[in-house]
Amino acid sequence: MLVQLLIAVLAIYLVGQKIDIEAFKQQLISANPWWLVLAWLAFNASKVLSAFRLNYFFRALTLELSEVFNLKLYYLGMLYNQFLPGGIGGDGYKVYLLNKHYQIPVKGLIGATLLDRISGVVALGFLALGLGFLGTGREVMGDLAFLLWLGLILAYPLFYLLVKYLFPTYKKVLGITNMQALGVQGLQVVCAFFILKAIGVDVGYIDYLTLFLVTSVAASLPISLPGGIGIREAIFAFGYAYFNIAQTSAVALASLFFLISLVSALIGIAFLGIRKQPAEHL
Numbered sequence: 001m002l003v004q005l006l007i008a009v010l011a012i013y014l015v016g017q018k019i020d021i022e023a024f025k026q027q028l029i030s031a032n033p034w035w036l037v038l039a040w041l042a043f044n045a046s047k048v049l050s051a052f053r054l055n056y057f058f059r060a061l062t063l064e065l066s067e068v069f070n071l072k073l074y075y076l077g078m079l080y081n082q083f084l085p086g087g088i089g090g091d092g093y094k095v096y097l098l099n100k101h102y103q104i105p106v107k108g109l110i111g112a113t114l115l116d117r118i119s120g121v122v123a124l125g126f127l128a129l130g131l132g133f134l135g136t137g138r139e140v141m142g143d144l145a146f147l148l149w150l151g152l153i154l155a156y157p158l159f160y161l162l163v164k165y166l167f168p169t170y171k172k173v174l175g176i177t178n179m180q181a182l183g184v185q186g187l188q189v190v191c192a193f194f195i196l197k198a199i200g201v202d203v204g205y206i207d208y209l210t211l212f213l214v215t216s217v218a219a220s221l222p223i224s225l226p227g228g229i230g231i232r233e234a235i236f237a238f239g240y241a242y243f244n245i246a247q248t249s250a251v252a253l254a255s256l257f258f259l260i261s262l263v264s265a266l267i268g269i270a271f272l273g274i275r276k277q278p279a280e281h282l
Contacts, residue, residue: 035198079268
């Protein structure tokens with residue numbers, strides 16, 4: 001946690017040195033609240049779909065949870081992920097609670113939650129490669145632009161092999177969960193698009209969203225604090241020059257996305273009571 005905090009503080013400091021702070025503050029203050037409401041709705045729609053995806057992984061373990069309870073548990077996990085050290089506290093708590101009440105082996109539960117995260121990162125990478133190919137990503141890559149095609153072709157076959165040999169229990173739900181993962185990340189792209197509309201961006205959407213997906217991959221790594229605070233802003237602040245986008249708008253997109261994710265995680269407070277429910281009511 002200390003290393004993550006230091007990285008976040010350093011990233012925020014570098015961003016502060018790199019951007020026009022006054023212009024950044026003005027863009028945040030003047031953001032259209034109605035577009036932000038739509039962004040919040042899109043973000044939470046992605047989380048609802050993500051909860052459904054995780055439940056498919058649980059079912060592969062013969063763990064039958066109602067969709068309502070699973071959604072409550074998912075939001076509670078989001079809350080813990082935001083405020084517990086390491087950014088994976090919510091995943092650990094879900095494993096603990098489900099093992100306690102259902103006696104499902106911890107190894108299987110960890111595998112389900114880990115594969116849930118990996119499938120999301122694969123979907124992020126796939127969409128980033130696709131948008132990169134459509135935007136100026138090919139120019140950024142230069143002679144290595146062929147890697148965009150190669151990544152698009154190999155991403156899911158390699159993921160299938162990973163699941164087949166390391167997580168065979170979940171192979172039977174791989175088709176539906178992959179589609180859901182693409183839907184989840186697609187909704188987060190929609191969320192980012194609405195944020196761009198809120199701050200008055202009307203050109204270069206593909207490049208903004210390509211870099212947004214890159215920041216999302218980076219934010220999923222264990223080097224960042226929950227929500228990718230600092231890391232997202234730093235990538236936008238320094239990476240904007242390679243794309244046809246404005247620096248201040250790019251950093252504002254990152255900060256507003258973090259705030260939306262934080263506010264959404266607070267919904268989990270309403271479900272703190274499920275920790276004390278007996279197994280038959282889960």
